[in-house]
Amino acid sequence: MKPYRINLMVCAGTGCVANHSFEIKKALEDEVKKRGLENEVQVVATGCNGFCAEGPLMVVQPEGIFYHQVTIKDIPHLVEEHFLKGRPVQKLMYVPPDAKAPIPKMSDISFFNRQMLIALRNRGLIDPEKIDEAIGRGAYSALAKVLTAMTPPEVVSLIKASGLRGRGGGGFPTGIKWETCRKAHGEPKYIICNADEGDPGAFMDRSIIEGDPHSVLEGMLIGAYAIGSHHGYIYIRQEYPLARERLTIAVQQAREYGLLGDNIFGTGFQFDIKVARGAGAFVCGESTALMASIEGRVGEPRAKYIHTVEHGLWNLPTCLNNVETWATVPEIILKGAEWFTSIGTGDVSKNPWGGSKGTKVFSLTGKVKNTGLVEVPMGITLREIIYDIGGGIPKGKQFKSVQTGGPSGGFLPASLLDLQVDYEQLTEAGSMMGSGGMVVMDEDNCMVDMAKYFLAFTQDESCGKCTPCREGTMRMLETLERITQGKGREEDIQLLEDLSQFVMDASLCALGGSAPNPVLTSLRYFREEYITHIRDKKCPAHVCRELNVYTIDPGLCVTKGHGCGVCRRQCPENAITGEKNVAHVVSQELCKKCGVCYDVCKFDAVKVA
Amino acid sequence: MPNIKIEDLARIQEQVRHTTLLREGAGRAKITVHMGTCGISAGARKVMDALLKVFEERDIKDIILTTSGCAGLCSREPMATVEIAGQAPVKYVDLTDTKIREIFERHVMGGKVVTEYALAYGSERTH
Amino acid sequence: MDTQNLETIIRKRGAHPGALIEVLLDVQEKYRYLPPEIVEKVSRELTVPASWIYHIATFYNAFSLQPRGRYCVSVCLGTACHVGGGVKILEKIERDLRVKRGCTTTDLDFSLDEVHCLGCCGLAPVVTVNEDLYGKVDLSHVPRILKKYTTKKVGVEDA
Numbered sequence: 001m002k003p004y005r006i007n008l009m010v011c012a013g014t015g016c017v018a019n020h021s022f023e024i025k026k027a028l029e030d031e032v033k034k035r036g037l038e039n040e041v042q043v044v045a046t047g048c049n050g051f052c053a054e055g056p057l058m059v060v061q062p063e064g065i066f067y068h069q070v071t072i073k074d075i076p077h078l079v080e081e082h083f084l085k086g087r088p089v090q091k092l093m094y095v096p097p098d099a100k101a102p103i104p105k106m107s108d109i110s111f112f113n114r115q116m117l118i119a120l121r122n123r124g125l126i127d128p129e130k131i132d133e134a135i136g137r138g139a140y141s142a143l144a145k146v147l148t149a150m151t152p153p154e155v156v157s158l159i160k161a162s163g164l165r166g167r168g169g170g171g172f173p174t175g176i177k178w179e180t181c182r183k184a185h186g187e188p189k190y191i192i193c194n195a196d197e198g199d200p201g202a203f204m205d206r207s208i209i210e211g212d213p214h215s216v217l218e219g220m221l222i223g224a225y226a227i228g229s230h231h232g233y234i235y236i237r238q239e240y241p242l243a244r245e246r247l248t249i250a251v252q253q254a255r256e257y258g259l260l261g262d263n264i265f266g267t268g269f270q271f272d273i274k275v276a277r278g279a280g281a282f283v284c285g286e287s288t289a290l291m292a293s294i295e296g297r298v299g300e301p302r303a304k305y306i307h308t309v310e311h312g313l314w315n316l317p318t319c320l321n322n323v324e325t326w327a328t329v330p331e332i333i334l335k336g337a338e339w340f341t342s343i344g345t346g347d348v349s350k351n352p353w354g355g356s357k358g359t360k361v362f363s364l365t366g367k368v369k370n371t372g373l374v375e376v377p378m379g380i381t382l383r384e385i386i387y388d389i390g391g392g393i394p395k396g397k398q399f400k401s402v403q404t405g406g407p408s409g410g411f412l413p414a415s416l417l418d419l420q421v422d423y424e425q426l427t428e429a430g431s432m433m434g435s436g437g438m439v440v441m442d443e444d445n446c447m448v449d450m451a452k453y454f455l456a457f458t459q460d461e462s463c464g465k466c467t468p469c470r471e472g473t474m475r476m477l478e479t480l481e482r483i484t485q486g487k488g489r490e491e492d493i494q495l496l497e498d499l500s501q502f503v504m505d506a507s508l509c510a511l512g513g514s515a516p517n518p519v520l521t522s523l524r525y526f527r528e529e530y531i532t533h534i535r536d537k538k539c540p541a542h543v544c545r546e547l548n549v550y551t552i553d554p555g556l557c558v559t560k561g562h563g564c565g566v567c568r569r570q571c572p573e574n575a576i577t578g579e580k581n582v583a584h585v586v587s588q589e590l591c592k593k594c595g596v597c598y599d600v601c602k603f604d605a606v607k608v609a
Numbered sequence: 610m611p612n613i614k615i616e617d618l619a620r621i622q623e624q625v626r627h628t629t630l631l632r633e634g635a636g637r638a639k640i641t642v643h644m645g646t647c648g649i650s651a652g653a654r655k656v657m658d659a660l661l662k663v664f665e666e667r668d669i670k671d672i673i674l675t676t677s678g679c680a681g682l683c684s685r686e687p688m689a690t691v692e693i694a695g696q697a698p699v700k701y702v703d704l705t706d707t708k709i710r711e712i713f714e715r716h717v718m719g720g721k722v723v724t725e726y727a728l729a730y731g732s733e734r735t736h
Numbered sequence: 737m738d739t740q741n742l743e744t745i746i747r748k749r750g751a752h753p754g755a756l757i758e759v760l761l762d763v764q765e766k767y768r769y770l771p772p773e774i775v776e777k778v779s780r781e782l783t784v785p786a787s788w789i790y791h792i793a794t795f796y797n798a799f800s801l802q803p804r805g806r807y808c809v810s811v812c813l814g815t816a817c818h819v820g821g822g823v824k825i826l827e828k829i830e831r832d833l834r835v836k837r838g839c840t841t842t843d844l845d846f847s848l849d850e851v852h853c854l855g856c857c858g859l860a861p862v863v864t865v866n867e868d869l870y871g872k873v874d875l876s877h878v879p880r881i882l883k884k885y886t887t888k889k890v891g892v893e894d895a
Contacts, residue, residue, distance in 0.1 A: 112681075123679060123680060125677060132624065207645055210646060211678020374681070
């Protein structure tokens with residue numbers, strides 16, 4: 001039987017029948033048929049809803065919208081608006097007493113209704129410090145399934161078929177990683193969860209661990225079974241104390257239940273997890289550096305031609321995935337590869353790199369109205385994320401750019417807002433998926449400054465092992481600093497492009513290999529901003545402060561501010577003179593262009609040009 | 610605690626349903642304060658403290674007070690969810706200790722949704 | 737130098753080279769830096785050369801070889817905080833505490849640092865003082881925040 005898109009549950013309890021609910025049901029059926037919706041909409045008579053005072057009542061499923069006091073003459077309008085056009089009719093919706101407007105449904109809030117929760121499936125629903133609540137929402141049932149009904153190779157094939165790719169940055173197919181590690185020689189084998197979420201602007205891993213740590217433990221257990229490992233590590237950033245605490249509690253509770261340790265579920269399978277702390281080095285998010293750090297060494301990456309799946313932690317086969325990847329695994333086990341591949345883009349049936357399947361969590365921040373964590377199906381457009389979910393740019397400002405992928409990613413301009421978000425399309429545009437940071441910038445942000453910001457970050461975090469990364473990023477940063485200080489030269493753009501290529505080609509790990517991306521994409525999409533900085537010595541967004549000139553509008557200062565003197569007192573250089581009821585003046589000789597006066601003036605009397 | 614067996618999962622699920630899903634005997638309402646790092650830094654701890662105080666003052670036994678992780682919408686933190694038995698949960702945003710006291714009075718005790726502070730009712734869809 | 741704490745730490749983490757980073761993190765937390773005497777003792781107990789320990793200590797940002805202040809003020813300069821004006825907050829604190837980033841006040845009250853992303857970007861710009869986290873910080877909040885931790889005069893108030 002074909003399921004109906006919409007079920008109309010018309011109350012046929014005594015109270016509502018007295019209020020003509022049978023006539024209403026008949027009228028609804030007629031109207032539905034008239035509009036040709038009879039195969040999509042079904043009208044059902046139900047028992048009493050218990051809310052007889054508001055009858056006749058009607059509930060629209062699956063949306064759960066509640067209409068009350070429906071009359072025959074409302075019906076044509078209702079059917080047209082709601083069932084044909086998909087717009088529920090406000091005036092018939094139930095208004096709780098004392099309320100001016102009905103509060104919307106969660107699924108009506110655009111921030112929530114475009115999202116699809118897989119990795120974040122338990123967000124806000126369970127107490128993360130109580131294993132029972134996680135189990136209540138289905139945790140460890142995927143583990144039970146693999147331990148009793150699947151062989152390790154079957155688990156590997158399922159993950160391979162699902163097309164799941166690493167959510168930490170590179171997008172390597174998880175199933176292939178597991179398969180290679182499974183076949184690698186050497187005992188014992190290790191499982192690692194990379195929770196060293198260092199990308200500035202990304203915090204989904206923190207949120208998953210803080211909200212649902214057992215999803216990560218279960219994923220690792222499944223991976224351990226598939227690969228044949230008995231020892232796991234979770235390497236977590238030192239900057240995340242709450243996440244570490246909740247993780248430690250989760251590990252402890254899982255041990256008490258025998259879900260970690262020997263003879264799990266009485267099947268003879270054994271696995272245990274240690275929580276290792278990072279010590280504040282961004283490069284330790286790189287897998288080989290992370291393993292060095294667990295071993296108690298400095299976190300310097302090594303060449304990738306020696307694969308960690310064969311020679312990883314303590315030189316033994318090691319399978320490393322990040323938090324979001326591990327948290328996704330149990331859902332794939334329970335719902336199957338077919339379900340997972342039905343979400344997303346491309347085709348992974350022949351080539352595991354052929355598409356991006358499932359969902360990805362993004363941390364949406366910067367100049368958007370709704371900031372937060374969003375989990376969306378792959379293939380959604382940037383515009384949908386920024387405008388539908390994020391609610392657009394606040395204060396009526398103009399969108400300028402969105403940066404994806406953190407320091408390894410790039411800036412995308414307004415012309416690419418309709419780009420579909422998946423691994424391939426982002427890479428093609430010069431950016432990358434990365435760990436899923438998504439920072440929105442408006443007209444007040446300077447792209448040269450943003451490129452400088454990211455490069456300063458990677459330059460600072462470069463471990464210093466390879467000269468191209470250590471020195472190259474330094475020279476690039478110097479060049480960008482020169483440009484933002486008004487000392488840029490015409491040939492600097494070419495120089496930046498040449499250096500970028502060199503750093504990318506000659507660095508050992510992905511930190512250097514992707515560090516120039518922010519510079520290259522800003523040059524590719526916002527080149528004219530560089531030119532304005534270099535030729536006109538101006539920063540159009542007034543961010544590069546060395547290029548700004550601060551002055552005080554004497555009229556506004558006196559008429560509105562009455563010479564309040566806040567700027568004079570706050571100026572660290574004592575560059576402002578004036579007194580009560582007298583216009584203040586900035587001395588251009590003394591001004592160090594810190595911009596404090598501009599920020600503190602409540603009367604907009606300080607002008608920047 | 611002895612090692613659990615696979616059959617125990619169903620038993621625990623059933624137990625949890627009884628204690629948290631507001632069936633008979635478990636409680637007539639549940640308040641969840643969303644306490645991830647972002648929620649806490651936005652002031653969720655104060656909201657929680659205010660509720661704990663109310664619970665203590667009135668010796669409340671039939672309402673479940675619990676915490677959970679981040680609800681995702683960081684810009685509207687601190688957030689809390691109020692669920693009265695038999696009704697859809699309601700999410701409140703931008704909370705303070707005074708607002709949560711008011712919500713407690715009017716919604717949890719009085720049964721009327723405080724629309725001024727409410728974001729929405731119902732749950733997010735999961736797949 | 738009191739080494740009681742160190743003994744507890746080593747007992748908890750284990751006296752082997754693999755425990756080095758965990759031990760040093762605990763030492764940093766307890767002593768607020770890695771004192772030379774302690775480094776020497778860690779070197780002997782864990783059988784790791786002191787040079788190796790200094791290699792680690794200078795590589796990772798979590799460690800300090802100078803005593804740190806009682807209150808560590810960290811200004812987040814992650815992307816969202818940068819976009820939201822974190823640098824200005826940092827500069828304001830530098831002026832108010834009269835200390836540069838990466839340094840400690842002479843009375844050992846405050847250390848000031850910039851950090852890259854604390855993972856609460858929804859609240860940008862963010863400042864932490866030890867375990868306390870302040871979100872959506874405005875220039876005018878800075879003196880009020882700092883005053884909670886000191887009785888001394890900090891900054892210009894009327895911003």
